[in-house]
Amino acid sequence: MTSPAVTPGGGRRAAAVIALIAPLLAVAATLETTVLHFGTFVSFVLAVVVVTAATWYALTRRGLLRWLAVLVAAVGVLMMVTIGLSLFLTQAAMLIVFAVAGRYALGPHSSATIRGGHPARPVPPARRGVLLINPRSGDGAAARAGLAEAAATRGLEVITLGPGDDLAALAERAAAEGADVLGMAGGDGSQALVATTAMRHGLPFVCVPAGTRNHFALDLGLDRTDVAGALDAFTDGVERLVDLASVNDRIFVNNASLGVYAEVVRAKGYRKAKIRTWGRLLPDLLGPAAAPSDLEFDSPEGPPISGVSLVLVSNNAYDLSRVGRSGGRPRLDTGRLGIVAVRGAVPAVEFVARKFTVRSKADVPAGVDGEAILLTPPLVFRSLPGALRVRVPRSSGARPRAAALSRRDLNALVRVASGVPAV
Incomplete structure (x- = not known):
């Protein structure tokens, strides 16, 4: 069924x-600083470079050199704040204006205004929902x-x-005994484990x-x-x-990670002391004495x-x-994997693919949805x-939403500003 056109009102336009x-105002403020206060702009850029380099040394070195790098990074941050405070405040203000005004402009009809994605459909309450x-x-x-x-009050x-319980086995038993949702x-x-069972049996999740x-x-x-509120999907949901x-x-x-993150996640004591484990292992994994990775894969070009x-x-x-939450996935239904590879601290390649193969001479540690496993190449x-x-x-809502506006929303904003009905 086609949704009726929604013409944006004057307030939304x-x-x-x-x-x-x-x-545009944020860009103009940056250009003004660059042209009229070029020395200040250069000093700010140099401070950014110093902070970046010092942070890298702080993460990948040990002992006195690490603490010196921390000190230099702190001084650099102070310089950045001192030099670029007015510009930073302007940029932050424009970011807030963009986010707030953009959200209001897209309004309750944003799911109709922004195209793409499989449509959601209302579904009856679960007859035998299992949580x-x-x-x-x-x-x-x-x-x-x-x-x-809360689940019991909903009849679940x-x-x-x-x-010692086997989660996958419990989910399989629930499906075999007649669960319809x-x-x-959990995490x-x-x-992923229960979603696998739901997929295998064709059940809603x-x-x-x-x-x-x-x-x-x-x-x-x-x-x-609102943890308990998610249970409404069993009784008053869309699919x-x-x-x-x-x-x-x-x-x-979510994702599977190979390389540095996977090595840290599988390290002893990671669950109890994550930050300490990162600090202990990063010099070995990314420092000058780190052994080169033998991971290899084909790139599109x-x-x-x-x-x-x-490799993520x-x-x-x-x-x-x-804008607002870097790293979110605006779509969960493109039929594509996202692949990002980093060499040291520099991105090496980023692309999407339906299928992706990584080669190695030995078993590969991996972090799959945060769980440490060992995979055979x-x-x-x-x-x-x-x-x-x-x-x-x-x-x-009728489609996955992310926590902030992105560049994909600009076309929608242009349509609303022009008064074009959303379809």
């Missing part, structure tokens, strides 16, 4: 004009939210993991953000602060198709890529240009388009 002008809960995820987020009780069957309350690794970061929930458009991805037939919902320190393969591409990544039926609360 004015807000769209303001949102489009704000970035699996990992009570240890998010330092007990499920218990703090009273999730089991609750399965709480105990020590499967939900998971992204747990979400409900993501309940009871983990630590809940990236999948965020890119689905869920309110991560849409999203992609999954796999590496050597292991499903993931040019010769094979090798010697990279990090995501289920749909991250939009690193987003070649590592074959695949996008699984529309593989998962996801239900979200009706109040979350």
